[in-house]
Amino acid sequence: MKNLKMIFSVLPLLLAGCLAVFLTLENEYNEEKEERETARGRDEYRLMMRGGSWQPEKVMAARQFLKEQVETLQTTVNPHKRDAGINQWTELGPKDFSGRVRAIAVHPTDPNILFVGGVSGGIWKSTNGGASWTPLNDFLPSLSVTSILIHPTGPDTMYLSTGEAFVVSTAPGAGIFKSIDGGDTWNLIDALDPNNLTGFHWVNKLVFHPTDRTILFAATGGNSISSPGLGCGEIYKITGSGSGIIDLGTSNICLGTGLSVAVSAEDPDTILACFSGGLLVSGDGGQTWDPKGTSDGFLAVPGRVEVALDPANQSRIYALCENPGENYGVLMHSTNAGRTWATLNPTMAIFDAGGGENNGWYHNTVWVDPTNADIIIVGGVNLWRSTNRGISFIPISDWTEYTNGLSPHADQHIIVAASNYGPTNKKVYIGNDGGIVSTNNIGSAFVTTGWNLLNNNSFGTTQFYASGTSGQSPNRLIGGAQDNGVIMSTDNGTTWTHEITGDGGYCGFSSTSDLIYASTQRGKFYVNGLGMLVGWIPFEDLDVIDTSVFIAPMKIYPNDGDVVLMGGESLWRRDLAALTAPSTNVGPQPQINRFVTAIDIALDSSLVLVGYNNGSVYKATPGTWNWTLVSTSVIPDACSSWNGPITDIAIHPTNTDKIMISRGGYEDCNIIFTNDGGTTWQSRSDGIPALQVNCLTWHPDIGNWIYAGTDLGVMASENNGQDWNVMPNFGGSDGPAFVEVTELQFATASVFGTRTLTATTYGRGIWKTSTSVRKDIFIDEDCINCGVGTQSFPFSNISDAEDAQAHGQTWTIDAGIYTVPSNNKLVIDKKIGKVNTTNGSVIIGQN
Template identity: 30%
Template sequence: MHRILFQHVFLHALITGFPMMQKLFFLSLPLLLAACSTPSKQEKDPFEPLDYLWAQRAYPYGFVPSDAYYQALEQSKNMSANRNLGLNWTLAGPTRVSGRISDVAMHPADLQTVYAAAASGGVWKSTDAGHNWTPITDNLPSLSIGDIAIDPSDQNTLYVGTGEPNAGGGSVTYDGRGVFKSTDAGQTWTALGLENIGSVGRIEVDPKRPNRVFVAAMGSLFANNSNRGLYRSLDGGQTWDKSLFVNDSTGCVDLAIHPQNPDTLFAVSWQRIRRPNRRQYGGPGCGIWRSTDGGDTWSKLSAGLPANSLGRIGISICANEPDVMWAIYSDEPGNFKGVYKSVNAGTSWTQVNGGDPGFPGFGWWFGQIRVHPNNPDEVYTLGLDWVKTTDGGQFWADVSPYLHADYHALYIHPANPDFLVAGNDGGIYISENGGDTWEHRPFPITQFYTSEIDFQNPTHFYGGAQDNGTWRTITGTPDNWQQIGGGDGFVTLVNPLNNNIFYVASQYGGFSGTNGASAPSSSRYNWNTPYIFDPLNPDIMYIGAERIHKSVNGGLNWTPISTDLTNGNQGQNGIRYGTITTISASALNSNILWVGTDDGNVWVTSNGGDAWTKVSAALPKRWITRVIADLEDENTALVCLSGFRHFDDIAHIYRTTDRGQTWQDVSGNLPDIPVNDLVQDPSNPELIWYIATDAGVFGTTDGGATWSAENTGLPNVPVTDLTLHAPTRTLAAATYGRSMFRAELPPVSGISGPVQSASLRVWPNPVFDQANISWEQPQAAFVQIDLLDGAGRRVKQVFAGSISGGKEVLILDAKGLLPGLYLLRIQGEKMRVHTHKVVIM
């Protein structure tokens, strides 16, 4: 949710001293964390982030055109930056908080170099056993990574498969863009094609014939397609043939090669398809397949393996005793089904006792098992937690100590099996003593939904993140952040008048404040529930469910001020429609409130909620990501839309200047890309805007007629939220997969000089200590000049008296005034009222 933290919004409160809440029941951070804690893992469905991310981009047609997304990325790369804006982004952090890992890889001959695949943050490389990391795939079209493979015969040759196979959101639900190869340890990359295979579950390189490469492809999650299956290259990825195809709803998710006889290989098929109203995560297409002729022919293994209610499967081979294989099965609903062992290269299997790593109802999220390279009786299964056996499955124990939830990757180094690298939703953990102790060695791949900047202390950034709760900076440096909220983190607000009061949120309306605030009871909340301060008084708050609730005491008590503003509950099978997604209150008129919904409605009230008018009839039917009340004109607002054009000639940003009666397209030359947020530059809010999109940040200096790509320093990931701290002109960008970034906006004087309103001029503008005011007065008259705050309240009388006429020049003394945006108003006898924006620094 966008916020512009500047005195135009809160100035009158700072000056007039609005009474704060009389009683502050401050919670300790542990209590606040508990108030927005993660639901029990049995209750939290890891598909829900994908439901939310996919639903807003797929609405209303029920699919996301990945080709359109990649075309938009290409178009954005060809758009030059605006020299008057020239944003340069730097990492704000957190560097010590990480995110979901989909794979880890090392070369058997190298104990120092580690590669880690982030689900939506690209591939990272460490050359010092994980102590320091560098991203190496930032120029690839997709930073959603499914798997990494290293050529066993050449540690400089890497293969990367894009597209996360776990159906957990990846790069905001977009399919990957194929397979890429590097022959210089990740310095440069070459595209190998397979752009339409959706996601990659595993890549294997033949240890004896390195030009033979296999790719397990899951295909597009939301559509039946013939691109699923196992692909084979005999020339190092220059050309491909399909080695195994089951059907158009079944792909391949895992793969293993017999290290001594690489003509023997094993592939795991997984029948998986997603629809807007149903999921199928299993079926008769699931199974383990074996080839003994290098992939020319395949047979489905069955002896001793389950035959009914099959879900996701994972396999692993013992490197030193490769006839010993292990497999983990889930059933079609996603529950743990069992662990199976073969001692004859898959010809027959026996179920062992135990081995459940915990994934009731969503085994499709994991499907990983690892066997010690030298000891076939030491096995790990990965899930919500992870368990280990050292006696071939007779006894299993939790791996301790607890590190983080949701394990997706594990590498046991064959040259030193005491060196283990584990990847989970919290990042990378490394043990150098066989798992007795672990050290978190993170890199910045947090999937942020939102950003916030403390108005009183702008070095403090806040953000809500997927899987990792809500965080804030302590000292303002990228490596010093503190967790302040649990669960999946969302909107965070800091009271601009008292930063000891702040609010955090978790999924579906979880909301709490350090003052004891909590969310009102309501029927439906969005996954990312919107709530805001009234810009004229932060004791007044609004929160959106299916209707709007208002609080006048900082969220301690709530009163509904609207009926259901959506088209009703339309959710099916985990996907929710019929919720409010965005709220904006006017800083010029406290009675004006704008609301947007996930089913395409925009509403406005002009009387504080007593009556609401639906104003979206002329807008496209898309998920409303943001509605913004204009900073200068109470009749003006901007609306941002998610989704794609599909078959419609539509825009992604619209503007009204008549309170919603008519709308104008202000998308200009923007690519066809979902727009997630918009902020106006208070130095010139009519013309200068910044937007967050799935293709990065764009800016305009002409009110949306033309846009420039402002992505210098930003990795190629979606930007979900922007926050502007106008006094310092600091812009924060929340990214989904690469943590948070910051940029300094150009000085106001770099964009606009003195602006003339009729005959009224103010210069210099911005004003530091004093400024000149001049105007033409045709005849003698009484004149009054006032300086007004954002609420229209007079904060200074500049002049009141009679003048003789002609050109008049006065001095505005700005010393002692708080920085911010003001309005200079001149009125008098025999003259019309003139106003002029003044920025005081």
């Protein structure tokens, strides 16, 4: 590490550092407040990194492609599986800082059994009232669970919906699923065609018909979501326990995406359909619809609307309105089943965390006590309670106390009563951006009292943008998460601590010093480990010196961990050995609306590449910083429309001429490769469907092995990306789940020939696996499609052995005549090794 003694001898710097520590503590509120104000920035960023559209048909095709590949492997005798050494995955957490929950269901006869859905983490079950949780299926076609229903008299029958359509937060879902064994297994309902899910890519809410449980109603988003619109949502009636579907025609009126639906138990012909842009009411079972407006006493521009029916009198209905353009929500009520309305509470400051922006489009829920109609709970940023039927409210939670374990997380999405709720049992469950909480008495819970945080170190649904592992200490992990800030573990994931609030971004550990780096939304960067200056010190804000994407990329120099690169419109270099020295703009020349989205540095720090949101890639030698464009007209013909955002760049660890690049969007050409430093490029997308690829990493020891993190898990190649594997034991990818993998990193140290690979996900936390390096390779030409180069399942040709090579391997080749590789040479890629033969000699020749 460079000398840091200067920090302690220069008084102004010490004072600046102390002030920075103070400001870090002082401004935790402001950091999180900014996140409350910029949720759309997050969604716009995620959409941009996917080329501007989710393209649900391509997502569906990718899932089907992987499914078919798995089925082929499962029926093949001794299939040749190229998994690049991936073994079983181990979940590292965090399981107490969880991700967003919009779905909660309580077993109707056993209140200790709960089901919860993460919007990108799948369905989970608890049998002890939330004390612990178990994931039910990590390989559902979609882990974006938005709604869960349990049949009230036959609880083995369950339904769940997939696809969260709140702006552009998550990938398209895969329709509506049904279970007949209490959630152990799930299948698409009979009425839906897995090859054509038009209209059911985003299903936000399911409800039962109040008297006929063979009928369900579904609120859905448009067929596609792309900025700036959400499309026209629809309300569907599902009949015959999932065997039939009736389109109720609400999209003809088009009030935006369908977010929820409510049906009166007293008069099931009364249906209320809630949209991102208003409310529709039907009095004839959905045959006709009446859009609510000023002539009915409703708001002219209500924005998102959520409703709750008074259980004791279902003609009394409450509607919580976003009220866009104002910094407060509006609570309306109707006493005649939604035909006319009156304003009950016109200035509800529940959607604003203090910055003046109304986020009622995102966090918006209302609930009426089933046993006491005077009590109404509304949720926005925090939770509020009324004891006089909505005339006045008091706050009963404070998200700033969440990390102290005293109050619910911010952004409330769903409120559900316990199945045995009654006058003496007031237990309620709440889903929000931090997972699930409960209170034993919703009538008395207050800001920091009466709350139970139920993630309980077992609900692993954290949505990570990025993470970092430590080469010096493999037990240290750090990650930046959606709405959970920066969180860190020093014991290999057993426990985690909350470090910085906001939306966490790129993080990492210095490989040469004690420094730890972190970032939050819009290019705010922090460092920890500067000797006596304990705590996180902000050292750069790209919003001040530049402009960046919502999650600005950062890379630490591999051979000088005091130096980092950060991406805005330009690339910025900062040397933390001199904390007061400003960041330096090292280029390339900025252009309007062009932002850095990916950075990589060669292992010896001799080369830097940067990628942009328009698909361009530049390279330079650090120090001189003379930039060369390497990816405009030289891309392969298969990638003629290469203009999407660069999601990652991977420079080979021992040969800087070998570079792999991925781009965002559901495109057939999503990965390109060069072995001449960028002069020519080849498509390396065979075996990967038109699927979002988020990250890439090379194996540190085996020159041809590379790994890709996609929206459906990890995929691996053993031949420089010429082929990508499909693994039957992981449902179609190399695991760890059918989830977005946002970061892949290898531990610096190798233990007995095994490397640890860490996969960071957006919805299922962080995982690790070991990748075993094969030291002994066996080849036998008589073994047809045999396997993986082991003695029992040898390769059948020389080329496969070359693809699997590593340092110091021994090749054992059975006697025979073998075709040489295409270059007519038998080479072990300049690696030290030896070749043995068994049962006589081997003739290497051409056919």
